[in-house]
Amino acid sequence: xxxxxxxxxxxxxxxxxxxEIRRISERGRGRRQxxxxxxxxxxSVALAITSVPLLLLLYxxxxxxxxxxxxxxFYTQLPQTPSxxxxxxxxxxxxxxxxxxxxxxxxxxxxxxxxxxxxVYLAESDSxxxxxxxxxxxxxxxxxxxxxxxxxxxxxxxxxxxGYTALAGSFALAVLMLPVIxxxxxxxxxxxxxxxxxxxxxxxxxPHKVSMRIVLPAAVTGIVTGIILAISRAIxxxxxxxxxxxxxxxxxxxxxxxxxxxxxxxYENAKSQWPSLxxxxxxxxxVLVVFVFVLSLxxxxxxxxxxxxx
Amino acid sequence: xxxxxxxxxxxxxxxxxxxxxxHDELVGEFNSPTSSRTWxxxxxxxxxxxxxxxxxxxxxxxxxxxxxxxxxxxxxLLGGKGWQSPTGPFGGLAMIAGTLETSIIALAIAVVIxxxxxxxxxxxxxxxxxxxxxxxxxxxxAVPSIVYGLWGFLVLAPWMLNTVNPWLNKWxxxxxxxxxPGQQFGTSLLLASIVLAVMILPTFVAISREVITVVPQxxxxxxxxxxxxxxxxxxxxxxxxAKVGLFGATFLALARATGETVAVALxxxxxxxxxxxxxYPGTSIAAWIATQFGEAQGNEIAxxxxxxxxxxxxxxxxxxxxxxxxxxxxxxxxxx
Amino acid sequence: MDQExxxxxxxxxxxxxxxxxxxxxxxxxxxxxxxxxxxxxxxxCTFDISKxxxxxxxxxxxxxxxxxxxxxxxxxxxxxxxxxxxxxLLEGEDIYRxxxxxxxxxxxxxxxxxxxxxFPTMSIYDNAVSGLRFNGIKKKSILDEAAETSLRSAALWxxxxxxxxxxxxxxxxxxxxxxxxxxxxxMDPEVLLMDEPTSALDPIATLRIEELMTTLKxxxxxxxxxxxxxxxxxxxxxxxxxxxxxxxxxxxxEFDTTEKIFNNPIxxxxxxxxxxxxx
Numbered sequence: 060x061x062x063x064x065x066x067x068x069x070x071x072x073x074x075x076x077x078x079e080i081r082r083i084s085e086r087g088r089g090r091r092q093x094x095x096x097x098x099x100x101x102x103s104v105a106l107a108i109t110s111v112p113l114l115l116l117l118y119x120x121x122x123x124x125x126x127x128x129x130x131x132x133f134y135t136q137l138p139q140t141p142s143x144x145x146x147x148x149x150x151x152x153x154x155x156x157x158x159x160x161x162x163x164x165x166x167x168x169x170x171x172x173x174x175x176x177x178x179v180y181l182a183e184s185d186s187x188x189x190x191x192x193x194x195x196x197x198x199x200x201x202x203x204x205x206x207x208x209x210x211x212x213x214x215x216x217x218x219x220x221x222g223y224t225a226l227a228g229s230f231a232l233a234v235l236m237l238p239v240i241x242x243x244x245x246x247x248x249x250x251x252x253x254x255x256x257x258x259x260x261x262x263x264x265x266p267h268k269v270s271m272r273i274v275l276p277a278a279v280t281g282i283v284t285g286i287i288l289a290i291s292r293a294i295x296x297x298x299x300x301x302x303x304x305x306x307x308x309x310x311x312x313x314x315x316x317x318x319x320x321x322x323x324x325x326y327e328n329a330k331s332q333w334p335s336l337x338x339x340x341x342x343x344x345x346v347l348v349v350f351v352f353v354l355s356l357x358x359x360x361x362x363x364x365x366x367x368x369x
Numbered sequence: 370x371x372x373x374x375x376x377x378x379x380x381x382x383x384x385x386x387x388x389x390x391x392h393d394e395l396v397g398e399f400n401s402p403t404s405s406r407t408w409x410x411x412x413x414x415x416x417x418x419x420x421x422x423x424x425x426x427x428x429x430x431x432x433x434x435x436x437x438x439x440x441x442x443x444x445x446l447l448g449g450k451g452w453q454s455p456t457g458p459f460g461g462l463a464m465i466a467g468t469l470e471t472s473i474i475a476l477a478i479a480v481v482i483x484x485x486x487x488x489x490x491x492x493x494x495x496x497x498x499x500x501x502x503x504x505x506x507x508x509x510x511a512v513p514s515i516v517y518g519l520w521g522f523l524v525l526a527p528w529m530l531n532t533v534n535p536w537l538n539k540w541x542x543x544x545x546x547x548x549x550p551g552q553q554f555g556t557s558l559l560l561a562s563i564v565l566a567v568m569i570l571p572t573f574v575a576i577s578r579e580v581i582t583v584v585p586q587x588x589x590x591x592x593x594x595x596x597x598x599x600x601x602x603x604x605x606x607x608x609x610x611a612k613v614g615l616f617g618a619t620f621l622a623l624a625r626a627t628g629e630t631v632a633v634a635l636x637x638x639x640x641x642x643x644x645x646x647x648x649y650p651g652t653s654i655a656a657w658i659a660t661q662f663g664e665a666q667g668n669e670i671a672x673x674x675x676x677x678x679x680x681x682x683x684x685x686x687x688x689x690x691x692x693x694x695x696x697x698x699x700x701x702x703x704x705x
Numbered sequence: 706m707d708q709e710x711x712x713x714x715x716x717x718x719x720x721x722x723x724x725x726x727x728x729x730x731x732x733x734x735x736x737x738x739x740x741x742x743x744x745x746x747x748x749x750c751t752f753d754i755s756k757x758x759x760x761x762x763x764x765x766x767x768x769x770x771x772x773x774x775x776x777x778x779x780x781x782x783x784x785x786x787x788x789x790x791x792x793x794l795l796e797g798e799d800i801y802r803x804x805x806x807x808x809x810x811x812x813x814x815x816x817x818x819x820x821x822x823x824f825p826t827m828s829i830y831d832n833a834v835s836g837l838r839f840n841g842i843k844k845k846s847i848l849d850e851a852a853e854t855s856l857r858s859a860a861l862w863x864x865x866x867x868x869x870x871x872x873x874x875x876x877x878x879x880x881x882x883x884x885x886x887x888x889x890x891x892m893d894p895e896v897l898l899m900d901e902p903t904s905a906l907d908p909i910a911t912l913r914i915e916e917l918m919t920t921l922k923x924x925x926x927x928x929x930x931x932x933x934x935x936x937x938x939x940x941x942x943x944x945x946x947x948x949x950x951x952x953x954x955x956x957x958x959e960f961d962t963t964e965k966i967f968n969n970p971i972x973x974x975x976x977x978x979x980x981x982x983x984x
Contacts, residue, residue, distance in 0.1 A: 076847060076850060076851075077893055079847065080837065080840075080842055080847060080851070080893065083840075083841055083842050083844075084596075084809075084812065084837075084840035084841055084842065085809075086841075087840075087841035088806060088808065088809060088840075088841075090841075091598050091601070091808070091841060092598060092806070092808070094598070094600060095598035095599045095600035095601065098600040098603075098604075099493065099599055099600060101485060102485040102486075102488045102489045102492075102493060103485075103489050103493060104485070105481070105482045105483075105484070105485025105486045105488075105489065106485065106486045106489040106490070106493075106494075108482050108486075109482055109483065109486040109506075109570055109574065112567045113509050113567065113570070113571070116512075116516075116517070116520045116567075117509075119520065119524060120516065120520070172416070173416045173419050173420055174420075176412060176413050176416030176417070177413075177416050177417050177420045179413060180413040180414070180416065180417050181417075184413075188414075188417060188421075189417075191421070192417055192420065192421060194692075195420075195421065195424045196420075197688065197692055198685055198688050198689070198692075199424055199427070201621065201624050201625070201628075201684065201687075201688040201691075202427075202628070202681065202684055202685070202688075203627070203628025203629070203630065203655055203680055203681075203684055204628070204630065205628070205630040205655045205658050205659060205677070205680070206427070206431060206628075206677055206680065206681055206684075207427075208659075208662075209430075209431050209434070209658070209673075209674060209677045210426070210427045210430050210431055212662075213430045213431065213433070213434045213674070214426065214430050218430075234423060234427060237420060237423065241420065265407070267407045267409035267410060270409070271409065288511075291511060292511070294513075295511075295512075295513025295514070295515065295516075296513065297513070297514070297515040297630070297631040297659075298630035298631055298655065298659055301631070301659055301662075302659075302662050302663075322513060322515045322631070325515050325516070325519055326515060326518075326631055326634075326635070329518075329519050329522050329523060329635060330522075330635070337523060340519060340523075341519075344515075344516045344519055347513055347515075347516065348512055348513070348516055351511050351512065351513060352508060352511070355507075355508060355511045356508070359504070495785055496785050497785075585822065587818050587819075587820060587822045588822055588824060588825075589783075590780055590783075590816075590818065591816070591818060591822050591824070591885070591888075592824070592835070592839065593780065593783070593811060594778055594780065594811050594814075594815060594816035594889070594898075595811065595812065595815070595835060595836035595839050595840075595888065595889070595892060596808045596809065596811045596812030596836060596839050596840050596892065597808065597836075597839035598808055598839075601839050605835075605838070605839070606824055606826075609824075609826040609827075610824070610825060610826055612826070701825060701826075
C-alpha cells in the first residue's frame with residue numbers, strides 16, 4: 060500500500076495565519092451577507108420588471124379583446140370598410156380565421172412528411188449529408204421569417220407564376236416549419252433508448268424494420284409535439300404571409316385563391332384610420348393568441364400525460 | 370434550450386431547442402440502419418435531399434433576385450442614405466443602422482433583466498411556483514410578435530408620446546442622445562428597442578433558465594459547504610459554469626431581435642432616415658422590406674431582396690456563433 | 706460474510722480497543738429528526754461525534770444516513786419543506802439557533818460529496834482556495850500557503866504542484882476527489898463530513914482516500930457515510946447504525962465504537978446487517 064502513495068503527515072497552516080484567516084473572514088462576513096441580500100433582491104426586481112409589461116400586455120389583450128370576440132358576427136361576417144355614414148361597420152374576420160386555418164393546414168401537409176423523415180434520418184445516420192443537414196436545419200430554424208416571404212415571392216409568386224395565393228403563403232410557412240419539425244423529430248428519435256433498438260436487432264429484425272416498427276412508435280409523442288409547436292409558431296407569423304397571400308376579402312379554402320390571415324388583419328387594422336377597426340383589432344389578436352396558447356398548452360399536456368403513462 | 374434530449378424528448382418548449390445534453394452514442398450497428406439499401410433508406414435520403422434543395426433554393430433565390438442591385442448599386446445599398454421609390458437610388462444605411470441600434474439596445478435591456486429573472490426563477494422562487502412561472506414565460510415566448518407590435522403601437526406609443534418623451538427630455542444631454550421631437554412622434558427607434566426587449570425577454574429567459582438549471586446541484590452544494598453566500602454561489606460558481614451557454618442564449622436573442630419584422634414595422638415609425646436620435650422614427654432592414662414590398666416594382670424589389678441578403682448574412686452569422694457557443698457549453702457540462 | 710473479513714474486523718477491533726476513550730465531543734446530536742413536507746426521513750438520532758475520531762454512519766439505502774449528514778452543516782436549508790428538529794450542537798452551540806450565521810457554520814463544518822465535484826471553470830489552485838476566497842481572503846501569500854498545505858494534506862501536492870493553473874477537470878476521478886478534500890481542508894474546518902466519498906471511485910483510488918482519512922483525523926473530526934461495511938470497519942472509530950422503520954423513516958438503531966458494533970452489538974438487527982444478512 061505504501062508503495063502506491065506517500066502519505067504526508069497532515070499539515071496545517073501556522074497559528075498566526077489561521078488567526079489572520081479567521082480575522083479577515085470574520086470582518087467581512089456582514090458585508091458579504093449584505094451584498095448577497097442586495098444582489099438577490101435586485102434579481103427579484105428584475106423578475107418584477109419582466110413580469111409587469113408581459114402581464115400588462117396579456118391583461119390589456121383580454122380586457123380590450125373580450126368585448127369584440129363575444130359578437131357572433133365577428134366570426135361569421137366578412138370585413139367591411141367603415142365609412143363616414145357607418146363609422147362602426149367593421150364586419151367580421153371570417154376570411155382571416157378561415158385563411159389562417161387553410162394556410163396552416165396546407166403548410167403542415169407540405170412540411171410534416173419531409174420534416175419527420177429528415178428528422179429520422181438525422182437521428183439515425185452519421186453520414187456527411189446528415190452532419191450538413193443538421194447545420195442547415197439549425198440555421199434555418201433561426202432565420203428571420205420575412206426571408207421566407209421573400210423566397211416564396213421570388214419562387215412561387217414570380218418564377219412559378221402562381222400569383223398572390225394561399226399556396227404561396229403556405230409554402231412560406233412550410234419553409235418556416237420544416238426545420239422546427241426536423242429538429243424536434245431528431246431529438247424525439249434520439250431520445251428512444253438504445254436498449255429498445257438493441258432488443259429489436261437482437262430478435263433479428265432488419266434495421267429499417269426496427270426503425271419503423273419500434274423506434275418511430277416510441278418517438279411519436281415527441282414528434283407530434285414538435286409538429287404542433289411548429290404549427291403554433293407558423294400560425295402567428297405575419298411577415299412571410301404579408302408579402303404573398305394577397306389579403307383576399309373572400310372566404311375561400313382553395314389553394315389558388317388569395318386569402319387573408321389573422322396576423323395580417325391585425326397588421327392592417329392596427330394602422331387603420333378608423334377607431335372602430337382599431338378596437339376590433341384587439342379581438343383578432345385575442346383569437347390569435349388563444350389559438351397559439353391552445354395549441355401550445357395541448358402539446359404540453361399531451362406530452363406530459365404520455366410521459367406519465369409510461 | 371428548453372427541450373432536453375433526455376427521455377423521449379417530450380418536454381415541450383416553444384423556443385427552438387438548443388440541445389444542451391450530450392447526445393447518446395448510437396449503437397454501432399444501428400448507426401447505419403440506412404446503409405442497408407432498402408426503399409426505406411431511399412425514402413429518407415430523398416426527403417433529406419428535398420430539404421437540402423429547399424434550403425439551398427431559399428438562399429439562392431433571394432440572392433439571385435437581388436443580383437441587379439449587387440451588380441450596379443452595391444455601394445449605395447451598403448452606405449447610401451436616401452431611399453427613392455420607385456427608381457432609386459436605394460440607400461440602405463438607415464435600415465442597417467436602425468437594425469443594429471434597436472437590436473443592440475433591446476439586447477442590453479433584455480440580457481440584464483432576463484438574467485436576473487432567470488436567476489430568480491431557478492433559485493429564489495419556491496419550487497411549486499417555479500414550473501408555473503417557467504411555463505408562463507414559455508407561453509409568452511410563443512405569443513406572436515404581431516401582438517407585441519400591436520400593443521406597442523396602440524398602448525405604448527401614445528404613452529411614450531405624452532409621458533415618457535417629455536420626461537426624458539428634462540435630463541441633461543437628452544437632446545444629444547434622444548433628440549427632441551416635441552409632440553410629434555410616438556413611434557421611434559427607442560420604442561422599437563423597448564418593444565423588442567419585451568419580445569425577446571421570454572426567449573432569453575426560457576433559454577438562460579435552462580442553461581442555469583443544468584448547472585449541477587452538487588457544485589452549488591459544494592460552494593455552500595465552503596461558506597459561500599447565496600450571491601457568491603451564483604456569481605462565482607453558477608454563472609461561470611453557465612457562461613458559455615448564456616452567451617449562446619444572448620446571440621440567439623440578438624439573432625431574433627435583428628430578424629423581427631412586423632413589430633418593428635409598427636412601432637419604429639417607418640421612416641428611412643439615418644440618424645441616431647432615438648426618439649425620432651426610423652426603421653430596420655426587416656421592417657423596411659415588409660412596409661415597402663407591397664408597392665415595390667422592378668429594381669426596388671431587387672433592392673429589398675438585397676436588404677434581405679444582408680439580413681440573412683447577419684442572422685446566419687449570429688446563429689453560427691450561438692451554436693458554436695452552445696456546443697462548447699455542452700462539452701463543458703459533459704466534463705462536469 | 707467470509708471468515709477472512711470477520712477475522713480482519715476482529716483484528717481491527719482489538720487494535721481499536723486499545724485506543725483511548727472517546728474523548729470530548731466535537732458535535733452532539735440530541736434527538737435529531739429530519740422531515741420533508743411533514744414526512745419524517747430520519748429520527749431518534751442521539752449520539753456524540755468525538756473529536757479527532759472517524760465516525761461512520763452505516764445502514765441500508767433509505768435509512769437516512771445522507772439526510773442526517775446533510776443536517777450537520779445545514780444543507781437542508783436549501784430544500785423547500787425540509788425541517789430539522791432536535792438539537793445539533795457544535796462546540797456546545799446549537800447550529801440551528803437563529804443568530805448563527807450559516808456561512809460561518811459551513812466554513813467550520815466542511816463537506817465532501819459522493820461524486821468528485823471540483824468547480825469545472827476553476828484551475829486546481831483556484832479550486833483549492835475557493836473556500837478562502839468565498840470567505841473574503843484575497844491576500845496572495847495566505848492563499849498560496851493554504852493551497853500548498855491543503856493539497857499536501859490531501860496527498861495531492863506532489864502530483865499537481867507543477868500544473869496548479871490547469872483546469873481541475875484534467876485530473877483523474879480519484880485526484881479530483883482528493884482535490885475536493887483539499888478544498889474543504891483549506892478552510893481549516895473542525896468537522897469534515899463525507900458522503901460516500903469513494904462510491905464513484907475505483908478500488909485503488911478508494912484505498913488512497915481511505916488511507917488519507919485515517920491520517921486526517923489527527924487534525925479534523927471526520928464523519929463519513931458509507932455503504933461499504935468493510936470500509937466502515939477499516940477506517941472508523943465510532944459507528945452509528947441506521948435502519949428504515951416500518952413507516953419508511955430511518956432511525957438510529959445503535960451507536961457505539963466500531964469494535965462493539967461489528968463484534969458485539971446490542972441490537973440483533975445490527976448483527977444481521979453487519980453480517981450481511983440483509984441490506
